[in-house]
Each structure stands twice: as C-alpha cells, then as structure tokens.
Amino acid sequence: MPDRLVAIGGNAGAMGAASQAKRMQPDLDVVAFERGRRTSYAACGVPFFVGGEVASLDALVARTPAEHERRGIDVRVGHEVVGVDLDRGVVSVRAVDGGGASEEGFDKLVMGTGARPLRPPLPGVDLPFVHGVQTLDDAEELLAEAERSGSEDVVVVGGGYIGLEMAEAFTRWGARVTVVESSPQVLRALDADMAELVSRAMDGFDIVVRTNVEVTGIEPAKVTTTAGELPADLVVLGIGVTPNSELARDAGIELGARNAIVVDEQQRTSADGVWAAGDCCDSFHRVLGERVHIPLGTVTNRQARVAGIDIAGGDATFAGVIGTAVTRVCRTEIGRTGLTEAEAERAGFTCRSAVIESTTRASYYPDAEPITVKLVAETTSGHVLGGQIVGGAGSAKRIDTIATAVWNEMTAEEMVNLDLAYAPPFSPVWDPVQTAARRLL
C-alpha cells in the first residue's frame, strides 16, 4: 500500500506541502482536513477586499477544494483535526457542523495550522463587533458586520502592518478610523524615524493615529483607553498573531519561539514523520542567528515547498529568513529587510546607519516620487544588516535588492559596486539603494 499523508489545514502551509509531495510522488495517498470552507487562499488580500480594490473573496482563492481533488488530493473542508496520536498514527477529526469524531490513520503528517489574531485580555474583547482578521471566513464576517451596523466609527487596535492596512481599507470603505497603538510609534518593524514618514502619510488620509495610548476596555459603541473614550461601532484587532500550535503541543511536539512549532531545515518537527510549515512553526533568522516566528505568506510558501520535497524523499533545505516585508499604506510604499537599527542594537551589534532621500525615477522624469532609504551596517565587518524604504510608487520592491545583498552578507562598499539597472523612467543614475550605501561609507 502507498504511504498516506495527512495534511492538517487547507491553506498554503499544509496544502502547499501536500501538493508538492503529490506532484513528486503521484502514488502518495493524501487527505487534507480544513476547518473552514475554502482552501489555498491569499489572506494577505483581505484588506484590499475590505477596501474595495478586490471585488470578491473568491478572487483570493488560488485553488479550490475541487481543484485540489482533481489533482488527486482528498480534501475535507468543514473538518477539524482535534487530536493527534503519534504512537498509533491516527488523527481525530470532527465535522465542524456537528456529528461525531472519527479517526484517520497516517504514515506521514504535515501540520499547517496557521496562526490566529491575538486577543488581549481586555474587558469586552469578546463582544460581537470586535474582530480579528486571519481567514477569509473572518473577513466575510467582518464585512457583513460592518455593513449590518453601517459602521461609521472604526477603531483599530495595534499599528502593525495589518492594523494599518485595515485602517486604510475602512477609510476607503467610508468610515472614520482611529488607530490606537500602545508604543510610541506605528510599524514597530521600522525604526522610529522611518515610521514617522508613514504616520505623516496617514495624516493626509484623515486616519487618526494615537500612539502611546493603551486600550483599557471595549463597551457597546465605544472603546475606553488611557487617553479617554473613542466612539466605535467596529473594532479590529491588529496586535499580531499567535501560532495555532496547541494540537502539536498536546501531541508532545516541541514548541519554541512564541510557542511556534520547532522545525529543522527540512521542516521536520521533533516527532518522526511529522512536518510543519507556515505560520504555526518557527524559522531560522540568518542575521540574528536564532530561531524566530515570522508569520508571512512568503515564508509559508517557501517552507511548504521544502516540506513537500522532503516528504516525497527529495532534497531541499529551507535556508531561513531575514525578515523581508513590504506593504502599502495610504499610497506610501514601505519595505524592510534584515534588522532595523533598533533591532541590531538590541541584538548586540555595533552598527551605524545612513538615511538618504532620493527619487524613484530620474528627478527630471515625469512622476518621479520621493523615496527614503535607510541602511544599517555592522561597524567591524561592514556587513549590511538591514534596510528600510518608505516612499512613493516604485519604492518598495527595491527592498529585494537590499534583501539579496543582506542574504549574501555584502558590505556597503560592495553594494556601491553592484551593477544595478538605470534608465530615466526607473531610477536616478545611482539607484537610491546605492546612494544609501555610499552615505554609509
């Protein structure tokens, strides 16, 4: 009999791995359990659905259950795995709409249980108009709620990527939006000086940002904070996520950073025959030299590929992360990779930084937009540890050049030497990334 692979989760982590394994090993018997109704979707697209830039949630689905079935994967949507017995090689499965639990045997198991929005222990946090956003089902509920209540006042708790994207989305949707952030700045993934540029852009969109303010409770129609009350008929939680790792923990599988499942370079967990991929597991940070939990779609997809290849007996290695991320808030593009200056200092690096202002195209070319680039380098080795970009259209994806440089441990001098592309519609003759490297020297 062929091996049987059970995938826990119907999204990029587990399904990505299962699909990769099935492609390489067509006789593999694959069954996947997904609690929700959809598979293989782009949760990152949710804010753009709420903001009206994407017309339907179905557009975010890369592969439906039926499409997976056609590729030979037995997909059971509406089914939740509630227990894993490693000794017996069985999972306990329960239909979400009721009915009893059943057991399903496996030879190999891949966990892609994802993560869920953190819910702070606040009075009122479980009121029905308080929403986290992780799955498409969450998004559907959220928008239904917003339409039902005709939300005029939206409070976003937390000024991270998702918080700010949702803030902009609800502004486009027509609501008054306030972002409440307990720390002194939004986007703590950036240094304060770079985050300040984003705050200014949000001012122009009439989004109220309240930093250094803590939410103390939620009541019908309002949010109470350390700086007074805010009217609210909808509250969005954007203070981060926590891995759905309880199933793994209860099965005796090792957890690490932030309770994420610990995996090795082949995405194997501490249990034989069990892999994990995506937001439920950790990864190795190449610059920090330690394991971290970075729940991002790119990381999930790369991990899933490696897990699937390894499951099928192939050869692949997940070479780690450096914290590259990009977003757009209020027409301002934001990219980051490696370590910020604050992160580098916290990690004990002796470093220096440079910030430059330039333009996305030759300054004389139409629609040249401002771009600010910050680079951070280790003082002794000269290695570039990270970079941040904030600017107009055409800014953010330049972070990939910095990411590739950081990945290869290039110095600022080596970055100045790089043979990057120039033509007036695309760049000044020195790309802003290289102008920042020159300033570092």
Add this chain to the structure above:
Amino acid sequence: MPDRLVAIGGNAGAMGAASQAKRMQPDLDVVAFERGRRTSYAACGVPFFVGGEVASLDALVARTPAEHERRGIDVRVGHEVVGVDLDRGVVSVRAVDGGGASEEGFDKLVMGTGARPLRPPLPGVDLPFVHGVQTLDDAEELLAEAERSGSEDVVVVGGGYIGLEMAEAFTRWGARVTVVESSPQVLRALDADMAELVSRAMDGFDIVVRTNVEVTGIEPAKVTTTAGELPADLVVLGIGVTPNSELARDAGIELGARNAIVVDEQQRTSADGVWAAGDCCDSFHRVLGERVHIPLGTVTNRQARVAGIDIAGGDATFAGVIGTAVTRVCRTEIGRTGLTEAEAERAGFTCRSAVIESTTRASYYPDAEPITVKLVAETTSGHVLGGQIVGGAGSAKRIDTIATAVWNEMTAEEMVNLDLAYAPPFSPVWDPVQTAARRLL
C-alpha cells in the same frame, strides 16, 4: 604648490572623478576642458526629451559649469583638448570657436572623453539629415532639424536600446517611424525569444520594424536598403558607439576591447598619473571573466567615483560589470543582466534556461500586468549566469534582484530560498524572479 588635475571632458566620467577628488582633497587644483557648452548631464534622457516627456534639455543637466566653479573647479567649456604630452605633462587645448592652441600643465590627468555614435561607411551618411545622438548638443541639432523639415518619415538605423527609444520618441513626436535592423532581431542584448515580445509591443505602436534588412545608402528624402527604398526626411543612427580614444592612443596609452582605453581596478590607464572613466574606457566583466566595453551611465558613474577616490589618494576598487541594463519601449519594460543564453553559449558555458510568465502584482490585484522572466544557469555549478525581463509596468527593476544574485554567484536553488518581499500590490507570493528560478530546478 598643490597638485594640478586636468580633466578631459565635462560629463560624468571626467567631471565625476574630478568632483570626487576635489571633495576629498580640497587643495587639489582642478581644471576641466569640455568641447561642448554643457557639463554633467544625463544623455540617457535625450529620447525622453525628443518624445516630449521631458520639457527642456536643461532639465537633464545635473550640474552646470557655474555650479562646478562654485565647488572650486575651473571649467572651460568650448575648449577641446587636442593633444597630450605625457613626458612634458602638458595638454594642448584649442578653443572650439577658433583662436590658437595653448598648453596647460598637469600633474594628474583624468580622461572622460566618452564615445560617439558609429557612422557606417555608407554613401550619403554625412548628409545633414543623418544624426547620431550622444551629447545634448546633438539632441538640440536633431530636434531643430526635425522641426525645420517637419519630419514626417523617420528611419532609425539599428534596433538597439537607443534606436528603439528614439523610434518611440519620434512616434510620440508625430512621425512615421521605421527601424531597420540588419540582424534577425531587435535588441540583440536579449535572446531572440525575449526580443520577440518587444517587437510585438512595437507593432501596437505602429512602429515598422524591418529585421534582416541592411541599409545600403542614404539619399535626399530616402534610405535605400536591401529590401527596397524607404522615404526619409530624418535618419537616426542607432548602431552603437565607439570610444573617443584617439587622444589616448596618440599619447601612447594602451587601448583594448573595441579600442577602449584599458584601465585597472583603480581606473588607472597604462600611463602613470593618467586615469580614465566612462564610455572611453573598458571594464572587467565578472561573468565572462574578460575585459569588455559597456558604455552605460551607471558604469561611468561608478568608475568615476573610483577614479576620483584613487586620484585623491583614497582606497576604492571598481569591481567590474555584469551588463545590467534596463529600458522602456512602447510601454513595455525591458531588463537584462549577466549573460543571455546566446552569449553564454558563445562564451563556452554549458547552460540551461527557463522562461516563465507571471504577473507584476497578485493576479487578482488591480493593474496586475504580465511579466516574462528568463533565467540562464550554468549546468555544472548551477550558478545563475544571467536574466532577462520583459513586461508591463513594475517589471524591469526586478532585474536588480537577479543582478545582485548573479553578482554573488548564487545558484537557482539559492534564489528560490531568497527572502523577497510580497504584498498583493507588489507581487505574487512567489516573486516572478523566484518562479523562474523554480522552473530552472
């Protein structure tokens, strides 16, 4: 007495080096001779001036003679250096508008004499309506000629970057444009399959492209070719450039590839105390492992920086080129770096390639445009030797990621692992560059 540096040429090569040296060594006595009227301008912007996207030639000037003077550089526009006597340490200078020659002494010399459009030995090539485009003065003449004659029929000889950019510019300007290219494809810097995508885009702009056709002569109001006559009241030469290296040669300085001045990693020529930078000199191609002549603005600026630092006694190395270039023709963005498949084969590499089609943004996101990426890798080492990109808005600058990977001798497997940036407005979850790398595996 302080050292005296003479700069031959008023543009990025010589002036860039002179400015860098003067910044580092303020007591350096610097005098620069420029044959034309302008200094430090972006010649790459000329097609966009002709096409009306840039309003004035002065917008292309980064630093005027007066601005250089304020920084302590003695700039003599309208003055041409006609001889270099290395033994006596003097240059012979002649005013362009007449008058006698004079001699100027130097301790150090930097040559930035640039390049000039090739003029094929054709009957009629010296007729007044036949133009090459290199300097802003050329551009001014060209546009004056076009306006005087009310050019309706423009023939561009040569389908390289400049040829195609000028073809589009004259289409925007209102002329009927035909490009005559002697080889079977336009853009020989690309493989034929990728160049074909550009040809298709040009079709949509009503630019007639005649490949495999040679120009045999030019007569008043027409161009004769191996495929018949073409009406022409303006002819633009776009078949490449040749270094202005006669001055160096006559002084006994060594020339190399395509008669470019041979320089070392500090931009020193074969003569003591003489540096060169820009289109007049050669550079080391890191992938080919040989010296080449690649006349591009980015190369010039990087070389000028190194020359200037070395002149001032500092420490810098020009680490070479990998042939990165980018342009936009008829709304289609084009990028290339490293070696094409054809170039790799000619150079004796055993290689394989992959071509993928993807989108510039998440496929469901508004204004996602098609993008085609080709990667070429060496079979044995797996090193990525080069990449090519053709696509819609947001495509071309992704070539920088490939360039940085090629620069660092990454393999396709390593590129798949790279931590690149993703958000729906910027990329599919696998950046097209990585999708191409996956296809290579």
